[in-house]
Amino acid sequence: MSPSRSPDHRRVEHDQVHHDDDAPLSIHDMTVAYHRKPVLWDIDYAAPQGKLVGIVGPNGAGKSTLIKACLDLVPRASGSVRIYGKNYKSQRRVVGYVPQRESVDWDFPASALDVVTMGRYGRIPWCIPPRKDDKEAALHALNQVGMGDYAFRQISKLSGGQQQRVFLARALVQDARVYFMDEPFAGVDAATEAAIVTLLRELRERRRTVLVVHHDLQTVPEYFDDVLLLNMRIVAAGPTSSVFTEENLQKTYGGRLTLLTEAAEAIARSV
Amino acid sequence: MRVSTRSISIVLMGALLLGIVVAAPADAFGQSGPSAHRSITDNRFEWPTWSSILRVATLRDHNTRIVVLGTTLLGLAAGLVGTFAYLRRRALMGDALSHATLPGVAAAFLITGEKDLTYLILGATVTGVLGVLAVLAIRQSSRIREDAAIGIVLSVFFGAGLALMSIVQSTSTGNAAGLNQFIYGKAASMIKSDAIMIGIAAFIVVTGTILMFKEFRVVCFDQDFAASMGRSVVLIDLMMMGFVVLTTVIGLQAVGLILIVALLIIPAAAARFWTDDLKTMTIFAGAIGAMSGWMGASFSALLPKMPTGAIIVLTAGILFLFSMVFALRRGILAEAVRRIRLRRRIALQHLLRAMAEIEERTGKPVSVDSAKLLTMRSWTQRDLRRLTNRAKGAGLLTRKSWTELELTKLGRTHAQRVLRNHRLWETFLIEHADIAPSHVDRDADEIEHVLSEELIDELERALEAGQDIPPSPHDDTPDTARTMP
Numbered sequence: 001m002s003p004s005r006s007p008d009h010r011r012v013e014h015d016q017v018h019h020d021d022d023a024p025l026s027i028h029d030m031t032v033a034y035h036r037k038p039v040l041w042d043i044d045y046a047a048p049q050g051k052l053v054g055i056v057g058p059n060g061a062g063k064s065t066l067i068k069a070c071l072d073l074v075p076r077a078s079g080s081v082r083i084y085g086k087n088y089k090s091q092r093r094v095v096g097y098v099p100q101r102e103s104v105d106w107d108f109p110a111s112a113l114d115v116v117t118m119g120r121y122g123r124i125p126w127c128i129p130p131r132k133d134d135k136e137a138a139l140h141a142l143n144q145v146g147m148g149d150y151a152f153r154q155i156s157k158l159s160g161g162q163q164q165r166v167f168l169a170r171a172l173v174q175d176a177r178v179y180f181m182d183e184p185f186a187g188v189d190a191a192t193e194a195a196i197v198t199l200l201r202e203l204r205e206r207r208r209t210v211l212v213v214h215h216d217l218q219t220v221p222e223y224f225d226d227v228l229l230l231n232m233r234i235v236a237a238g239p240t241s242s243v244f245t246e247e248n249l250q251k252t253y254g255g256r257l258t259l260l261t262e263a264a265e266a267i268a269r270s271v
Numbered sequence: 272m273r274v275s276t277r278s279i280s281i282v283l284m285g286a287l288l289l290g291i292v293v294a295a296p297a298d299a300f301g302q303s304g305p306s307a308h309r310s311i312t313d314n315r316f317e318w319p320t321w322s323s324i325l326r327v328a329t330l331r332d333h334n335t336r337i338v339v340l341g342t343t344l345l346g347l348a349a350g351l352v353g354t355f356a357y358l359r360r361r362a363l364m365g366d367a368l369s370h371a372t373l374p375g376v377a378a379a380f381l382i383t384g385e386k387d388l389t390y391l392i393l394g395a396t397v398t399g400v401l402g403v404l405a406v407l408a409i410r411q412s413s414r415i416r417e418d419a420a421i422g423i424v425l426s427v428f429f430g431a432g433l434a435l436m437s438i439v440q441s442t443s444t445g446n447a448a449g450l451n452q453f454i455y456g457k458a459a460s461m462i463k464s465d466a467i468m469i470g471i472a473a474f475i476v477v478t479g480t481i482l483m484f485k486e487f488r489v490v491c492f493d494q495d496f497a498a499s500m501g502r503s504v505v506l507i508d509l510m511m512m513g514f515v516v517l518t519t520v521i522g523l524q525a526v527g528l529i530l531i532v533a534l535l536i537i538p539a540a541a542a543r544f545w546t547d548d549l550k551t552m553t554i555f556a557g558a559i560g561a562m563s564g565w566m567g568a569s570f571s572a573l574l575p576k577m578p579t580g581a582i583i584v585l586t587a588g589i590l591f592l593f594s595m596v597f598a599l600r601r602g603i604l605a606e607a608v609r610r611i612r613l614r615r616r617i618a619l620q621h622l623l624r625a626m627a628e629i630e631e632r633t634g635k636p637v638s639v640d641s642a643k644l645l646t647m648r649s650w651t652q653r654d655l656r657r658l659t660n661r662a663k664g665a666g667l668l669t670r671k672s673w674t675e676l677e678l679t680k681l682g683r684t685h686a687q688r689v690l691r692n693h694r695l696w697e698t699f700l701i702e703h704a705d706i707a708p709s710h711v712d713r714d715a716d717e718i719e720h721v722l723s724e725e726l727i728d729e730l731e732r733a734l735e736a737g738q739d740i741p742p743s744p745h746d747d748t749p750d751t752a753r754t755m756p
Contacts, residue, residue: 089501097499104493108358109549118489122500127482153548159725170496190729219726 021085024049024178025070030079032062032069037067037268041233042202043079047178047226050207052200054214054224054240055177060261061231063213067180072124083178085183092122096176098167100183104250106156111136112166113151119173134173141169146195161192168199179203179210186215220244232261319573327572335572338458338525341466342392342564342583344473344557345522346534350560351480352514353535354542354553354580359511363421364403366513366532369519370425371402373432373528376453378441386449388524395520402428403512456527456580458568465524472521476514479554483510488549525568527580533587534560541591544598559594563587615661617720621648622658623667623686624693626678631690631740636683638675673694687740694741695730701744705731708745710740 005165025047032040040062043255047053047094054065070081072088083091110206117130124130142148145165150158155166156267164184171179184196200223203210209229220227220240227244229252236248319327330336354361368695372395381393402424409420439450449497452460461469480487489497498504515535522531543553567583574582596603625647629639645655655714659676662668666680678686696715700706706714722730 027602068495071494073498092499092501095499097496099493101494103495108492109547109552110488110492111548114488114493114549118492118496121485121489121497121502122484126486129485156547174500190732191725 015053021082022049022139023047023082024084025211026082026085028080028082030069030081031077032065032074033075033077033214034065035268036123038077038264040069040231043234045228045234045237047209050204050209051221051225052204053209053211053226053228054220055211055228055230056214056217056220056252057230057235060074061252063230064182066230067097067182067211067213071095071180094177096171096174096179097247098171098179098181098184101160101164101167101186103182105156106163108122110155110156111152111156112142112147112155112162112169115155115166116141116169116173119170122174137173140167141172142166144172145199146191159189161188168196172199177208179208179209181212183213185212185219217249232264275529308712323573325527327569332572334459335569337463337466337580337590338461338572339565339568339693341461341469342458342525342579343561344466344469344567345518345525346538346560346562346564346567346583346587347529347557348473348476348514348560349518349522349534350538350542350556350558351553352476352511352518353560354539354556355480355487355491355511356515356535357539357543358549359467359508361512362532362536363418364406364512365515365519367406367421367425367428367705368399368403368516369528369531370429370432371405372396372399372520373453374398374435375432376450376523377432377435380439380450381442388468391453392468392520392523396516398428398432399516399520403516406496412560423436424504432752452527453523454527454529455578456523456525456530456583458525458571458579458583459575461525469521469525472517476518477557479510479514480677483507484550484553487511487629525579526583527578530580530584533584534563537587537591538563541587541594544594544601546600559587559590563590613720618658619662619665620685620689620720621650622655622662623678623682624689626668626676627683627686627690628743630678630683630686636678638671638677641674641676644676691725692722693738694743695727695734695736696722697744698734698736698741699730 023046025045027043027045030040030043031038039060043066055066057063065074065110069076070083070088081088083095088095113135117134119141120130120134120137123132139148139151142151147162147165147169147170150162155163164186168181169182171181185193188196200210200212204225212224214224221244224240226238227240228237229243229248231252235252236243326332327335330339353362353365356365375394375396375398376391377394378398379390383390384393405424405428406417406420409415409423410417415423438452444459449460480497485680486497486502486507489500489502490504490511494504497507517533518535519528522534526534538556538560539552541559542552544553545555563583567579570586571577571579571582578652594602599605622644623749625644626639628647629643630637631703641655641659645652651660659668659670662682663670666679668676669675669687696719697711700711700714701708734741
């Protein structure tokens, strides 16, 4: 909790830390800043194997950033991340990612099948086009999310929920052991919500670990085994039954943590 | 199968390249086109004769052959790589790049003292890349946004280029006169070796784009996802920009640095109107680029006083306009037709619903007086007449007498479905969206026609509705509810 210490000092410190090698994801002492403005402070976390984990917190709490920092998509100011005991670079093949739906331009010239096939690109070498079995895997994944009939539909002609299911199908063809999903439930219709929940439970049955950024507090106890309450730092993490309490929610969403935001802004302004 | 199409296109490009070399007899170097015999002070605008048009169209002159081949290959390469620059929203970066080439051209001439295209292009590449790096550096290290950074770099580099050019003009002994063609473009000055250079560069760009197709596609669509799979976005971007640089510098001589960016953007934007498939779009963009190059060079051979770059870009602009209006997929006309069809369908559904409502009130199939229908909505007698004729043509209703209409069996099925959708939506609005019953009719009016099967299923689930038509939730006296304020 002391961002004033120099980064070098911190790095020496956590190189010696012991990561939980069996955990699908273990984060140690991670701090992330955008343009010098800290958005995540001192994150320590180990995800349980084969569980559905909800990442919950108010807007600007750093939920998406947490996922992106785990996937090396944004630089970490300090700290380290391990996937099954190894760094992300060597474990990409076991990780699946569902970005926020709004992060891409859906007017892109592509069909649902084209997008889902992208999930296989990671295992195809550079400069080699996807083959028939890649397309078949993609079609199978589309069927799994109930979108088989829409395989050749231009993606801009799909509803928001259908687009979200296309993204999920793309993650499915990655055939990963750990999934990171950024707000898959945001702005979807009831049919899609039900389809996603079914899918998540299927993944759990197959012993996959899924971390899901989630907005709707009401459905958290129903959907998730574990929760991670986040507001720039981890407020609480663990089994939903014990962690998802009124008191912890108050701490996550309540006013006291705004001091962290103000401090972060002060750091950003101080240059 | 796909591998074979790839290799075919590569072989084709190679053959094209070979074609330039073979087709060019050695004696024809350095000719400067049809304008050679005219003096500079000759200001008359001359329309081309039919025979000259024929000569150009059939590529009879050696020089025309070279110029047309060169600009066609350039257009092809620009269209292909431009597709990805366009989709990655890097098209204006190409503009900064092309303007930043000018100081390089001038400096190369000042240093070497000769107008050797190789040196000039080398110089252009160096400062062009520097310009792109400058944009990136400004964006990274300050809060200035990319559009402003591009504007700054573009104008400052171009200004530096103009300053250097004036030094060139004042110090050198006349042989610098041709340097201006790099600004406006002059394809007629292209010689065989230039065309070969363009051919080689086009070959590299085409082959590279085909090979990198999968990587370009995923980075353009979703760079975070590409990065999460371990693809180096920086490396892929670098290759894409590399192809853009290559296309730009080889296009300078023919099209000029001010307009070359158009060959990157316009074919791609035009191709987008024709298709929703990236592969097809890329091929179309290449074709449109090649066509612009071909036609532009041909026109400029006929109108030697016009700068080639301008004519090529104008040709591309016409192709773009044509695509925008007439393209079957996303063109303005196609969309207008779709809109009119939708409006007609909605009007028809209004008629059917009005008839279903009258039948509902009487409780049995009846003939409906069109005067009565006229009071149901704010439509004119002419609208109604046209509508009933169309409905009759579609077999939805029959005319019992001059004014009496009756739904057919098919029409009744349709009408009741429309009415049911309308009522379901009204009920939903009242029960779940807390909208006042006096307002729901109009809200439902707009939505009932676009409800998909999936949405109606969901609506039925939400309302736990049976198969029958729910009763009207509001006072159904005509006129009060439906006349717009």
